[in-house]
Amino acid sequence: MAGGDNWFTVSELLRPIQRTLTSCNGIFLPPFVTFDALRGTDEYLEQEAKRYAAYIHAPAHALTS
Numbered sequence: 001m002a003g004g005d006n007w008f009t010v011s012e013l014l015r016p017i018q019r020t021l022t023s024c025n026g027i028f029l030p031p032f033v034t035f036d037a038l039r040g041t042d043e044y045l046e047q048e049a050k051r052y053a054a055y056i057h058a059p060a061h062a063l064t065s
Contacts, residue, residue: 030061032056 006013010033013034018028034040034048040053 027060027064029060 010031014031021028030053
């Protein structure tokens with residue numbers, strides 16, 4: 001969602017990086033995003049850590065399909 005401190009979505013902010021990678025025949029994988037990590041509870045951070053671990057262990061084709 002656009003707004004917040006940056007006024008843009010994460011996708012909009014990463015678009016130049018995505019274009020750079022694709023112009024070099026690279027593969028731009030969807031970013032892992034979590035919000036309010038500084039204010040998150042221990043439970044929230046533990047949940048996000050598990051979600052991140054699953055994300056980085058996922059095969060690239062699973063992230064892009």
